[in-house]
Each structure stands twice: as structure tokens, then as C-alpha cells.
Amino acid sequence: MTFDIIIIGGGVVGASIAYFLTKNAASDLKVAVVEKDSSYQYGSTARSAGGIRHQFSTPENIRISQFGTEFLRNITEHLSTDGTKVDVSYNEGGYLFLASNQNIPILYNNNTIQRRENVDVALMDPDDLSRAFPWMNVGDLAGGSLGLSGEGWLDAYGLNQAFRKKAIQQGATFLKEEALSLEMDGIKVTAINLSESGTVKAGTFINAAGARADEVAKWAGIDLDVRSRKRYVYSFSCRTEIPDCPLTVDPSGVYFRPEGHQFISGCSPEADNDPDCTDFEVDYGWFEEHIWPVLANRVPAFEAIKMENAWAGHYAYNLLDQNVVLGPHPEVTNFVFANGFSGHGLQQAPAVGRAISELVLDGKYSTLDLNVFNFERMLTGKAVKEINVV
Template sequence: MHQRQDIVIIGGGVIGSSIAYFLKSSDNFTGNVTVIEKDPSYEFGSTGRSWGGIRQQFTTPENIRMSQFAQEFLRDINGYLSVDETAVNVNYNDHGYLFLAKDRQISRLYGNHTLQRGENVDVALLDREDLVRGYPWLNVSDLAGGSLGLSGEGWLDAYSLHQAFRKKALSLGVTYHIAEAADFEIRDNLITAVKLADGSRLNAGVFVNAAGPAAAKTAKWAGIELPVSSRKRYAFSFSCRTPVEGCPLVIDPSGVHFRPEGRQFLAGCSPEPQNDPDCVDFDIDYGWFEEHIWPILAHRVPAFEAIKLESAWAGHYAYNLLDQNAILGPHPDLRNFYFANGFSGHGLQQSPAVGRGISELITYGEYRSLDLSRFSFARIMTGTPILEHNVV
């Protein structure tokens, strides 16, 4: 057990801040925690540019259970993250996710439903007539049905959740060190210090890689190949004159997804793997919206034929090339080096469970609340993917 060790977390986003919070809130952890953050403004961080979605409609039980804990966490967020009795507001909107399916996809949707109901997910299967009754603005001509989350799904203000974790961690004594990590010092198969770009160094007993899209670079300082790449994703905000009432977060069979955002809507779509290169810039390809996303939006919701694009932004996924699932826990050989990487767009909703889980591993040497050992680095070494079919 490492409960008396000092901990250095590389990455001050929502994952790193959640780990820091759960460590310092544990009565059984007595060490110091330092979070190295390169950009305290978070202007270009992954968290602040997230859609803030939380869903339980996954096809991997552990992913479902992590989101279920996120819902539990949000219900008592003030009990967890309030500082000086100041209420925490992350503007959570409890709306379902609606996965739409054509004929060729409906068997998988039914299979997903069976698994999800086995995990106590509050989800309903809808046929075409159900879709017509519930969403009269939806074009169902080429659809066979859908899957709707009835509760326990929605979206929130990602930045507010991140800041709540950070403020609570600070109040518990976590140190946030504004610096750029540059390398590790390693001796006797243990990391002994992290070197900073200004020439200084931080010693500790345990180091956590929570570096988001820069995770592979951080792992490489220890001679470890981590299959996590920075992949750019766009969010396009548009307005529509015609009311589209009761709109959940809709995932079209094409992969285009959209949801309401106040009086406007957000839309996006992940590209095909062959057109999804590593990327670190924030340039926006408006042609992707005009040529690919908008035609699908207009087909699925006829009211979207007449819309006005209001704004757009780009962010980056820490994309796990093996299976788009998290990589969690210590390296098998470099045992004081922990991973919390590769969330592939699901980091925000998984941050409470991951923070708690990594804290337990460091403090007790094992998971105690939710067994996430399936996501260990061992599968990276063997190249054995965890197949998650509901990746958005």
C-alpha cells in the first residue's frame, strides 16, 4: 500500500482533479498530492470543450456501472464537492439518449437492451410507431426503431464539474503546480521524480498519468508505448426557427448526433478511422458540417433543412487506438506509475468512478468499490481489446 507516499498527478483536467479529490478525501490516505497542470486557464483543455454528456447505454458492464456511479455522485454532489457550504451547480439536464437504428442494426440494439436491462439501466426499446408518437418532428421512414434512456442520462456543464473537483481538492490540501512536465527520473524500475521544463524536479512515491491527449508522450518518458492519440472533434452550434420539442440527445444510425443547448442545438460526428489522423490544432473544418453533417440532420429532422450555423469549436479526444476504452491502474513492471488514460470522449462521465478507483488502488492496492481491473494495462500488452459497441 502507498497511503503514506507523496503522489504526483500529471494533468489537472477533470480526471486528474477527481483522483486528487478522492485521495485527499480518504481517511486512510495520509500523503501529499501535487497536480501538475500546464494551462490553468483550461482554455484549450479537453474537459472545457466537452459536450458534458452522461449516459448508461453502453455495452460493457463496467462502463455502465461507472456512469451509474456518476449519477449517484451528481445526486449528492454537494455532499462530495461543496466547499464552505457553498452549493455546487453543474447545470445538469436529465434527458435521455435516443439511439436510432435501421433494419440492419436492430438486432444489435435488442442485444444491447438485454445487457443493459441486466445492469438495471432504465431504458426502453421503441418501434417505428413509438418514434412517430413521441417525436413527430423525426423522419422515421428508414428506421426500424430506437433505444431511449428513460432516466439516469443527460448532460451538464463540463467546466463547472471540473472546477468543483479542483476547488474541493484545493480545500483539502492538494497542491496545483503550474508547470510543464518534461521527463521522468527512473531508478531500480521505479520512477523517482518528474523533471519539469524549467529544470526543477518533483520527487514522489507514486506518479499518475492523467495527461489526456498528451498521455502517450508522458508514458514515453518511461519508455512505455501507450496507444492513445489526440483526435480532433468538432461541435457545431446552430439555431432552428421551427420548434423541435422534447428533443433528447439523438444518435443517428450514421453516427451524426445532436441535442438541444438552450434555444439552440449542438451537432457533431466522428469521422471514419481512415480520415481521423492525430491532431493537436483547433482549426475548424466548416466543410465537414456543410457537406456531411447538415444533409443528415436535414434528412432526420425536416425542420433542420432551414437552420443557421451560429458557432463552432474543436476539442480533442484522448483516443485509445486499441478499443476506445479507458486504460486504468499501474504498469505491470513500473509499479509506481499509474494510468488514467484513453477515455475516447467518455472521461467526463467516468471521472467520479475513475477518481475513486485510482484512489483505492493507490491507497489499498486494490479496487474496493467497483472492480475496474478489466481496463488494466495488461490488455494493451497482449493487444486484447474490450469491445464496446456504443461508442459515440
């Protein structure tokens, strides 16, 4: 069995790449996606919080998400397979970043960059916050930044499946089996060894393996500083109505947003308490100790909440700068990377799928110039740092 292009990983990023390759290439291009989890329930995509935002400090990240928003607004036009509506429950509920006194300069500096990039965002002082969100305690806040349009959340699993179905309709092959190793001829990848199909050859290989990206890179003798880091998402209910609630990010880093009649919440741990991890066990004590006190302080009604559910997922965490690694390896040039999203893979999947298809088919970016995220920076240590409010 031989293909022109093999994508390792069938999560939302791999499926998006397959969609754009089969959409933009000649009809005889043979594209395969290797994904062992046929249910797609244990990858990073299905277990994410499903957010998309434009409030970044790096222009390229902003532009990536702006394309993602436009793609989602017109998703039926792009991904319908039979003319019926594609529904991924996209809700432009907005992101609200809250800031303490010490982080106000960052908030304002980021706002300058965002406005330059035509982000629809508003700065708010404590009085503005109190009027807009009367359910919120603003006594310890210095301000906030609210996305007025283009930001929100969606059904991550639904988007993954929509990309997959459309890619298959356009000619992509999805192989439900495990990738075991790569075969090399000098500095060129020539084949992949699969659990059922054995050795499968191709001309180009794309690493979209999410939290397993570093393992796949090692098969080609390449060190990739991307690691699997566990994140918890907690679902809870509140008897008091919290109207017009955006996805709110507290200065502590704790976030919460509505999910139907309930809410979800989580928080990334400090760097010294964030080991490499691949299991799915949930620490309920983390919620009791680190999250609930913050929620109760920010929203007094959250003092009386009921835990409904919780789950764990994984970030493909880029140790250098928590930004995506895109493009071919500088030496193993037929091995292309789309890894290290550090929690932003879902929102960046549409633009990254398009970008990787351009690199593979045309040898260069023809829409968004994303060279700033190239693999070379992983070798030189030239980080692309995102300046966060929290």
C-alpha cells in the same frame, strides 16, 4: 519539493483523482496535480459535449456511468466547499439511439445487457418514435433505444472546477506549470521535471494527461497506444421549436442535442479519415458535407438552421479498443494510468477518480471491479470491445 503522489494532468479526470485521494487518505498525504493550462480552456474537458449515458454494451462501463449519475445528483454534498449549492447545469434529458434495420439486433442485444444492469431504458419501434417525437422523420428507421433516467449532459468545465476547488480545500496542491520529463531509477519513476519548480520527487505518479498521455508514458520508456484525435462540435439555431429533444444519435453517427435555445452537433469521422491531431482548427466544410444533410433528413425543421459557433477538441483515443486504460504498469508499478477514454472521460471521471484512489491507497479495487481495463491488455492485445449501434 517532494510529494507522496503526483498527478500529471489537471483535467476532470486528474482533478477527480485528486479529490478522491485527499478525501479518502490520511490528512498528511501530500498530493500534487501538475497542469500547465491554468485557464483549463484547451484541454479535452472544457471542449467536450458534456454527456453522460448508461447505454453501453460492457457492464463495467454501465456501472461506471451509473456511479457518475449518482455523484452528479448529489454533487453539492460531495463537492461544496462552503456549504453553498454546486451547480454544473446537469440536465437528465436522456440519450436516444436510433437504429436502421441492419443494427436492430445490436440494439436489442445491448438492451438485454442494459436491463440486466438495471439501466432505465426503453426500446421503441417507429410508431413509438413518431408519437414521442413528432418533429422526427422515422421513415428510414427500424427502432430506437431511449434512456428514461440517469442520462443527460452537463457543464464539463464546471465539473472540472468543482473537483479542483474541493481537492484544494482537502489539501491537494495544483502546480500551474508544464511537465517536461520523468526521472527513473531502474523500473521505478522517482521524480518529475517541471518548467518552474525543477525536479520534484514522489513515490507514486499518475498519468492523467489526456490527449498527451502517450508522450508522458514515453518519458518512462513505455509505449501507450493512445493518440490525440480531433473532434468538432458545431452550435446552431433553429427557428422551429423542437420540444422534448434528447441527445439523439442518428444511425449515421451524427448526434445532436439542445443547448439552451440552440443545439450542438457533431460526428466522429471514419477510421481512415481520423489522423493524429493536436491543433484546434475547425473544418466548417465537414458540417456542410457530413452533418447538415443528416440533420435535415432526421429533423425536417433542421433544413433551415443558422450556424452560431463551432470549436474543436481532442479525444484521448485508445487505438486498441477505445476503452479506458486503468491501473499500474505491470513492470513500472509506481506509474499508474488513467488514459484512453476515447470521448468518455467526463462521464467516467467520478468513478475513475474513486477507482484510482482505491488502487493507490489500498492496492485493489474495493467498490467497482475495473480490472478488465488494466494495462496488461495493451500488451497482449486482448481488447475490450464496446458494441455500438452506429
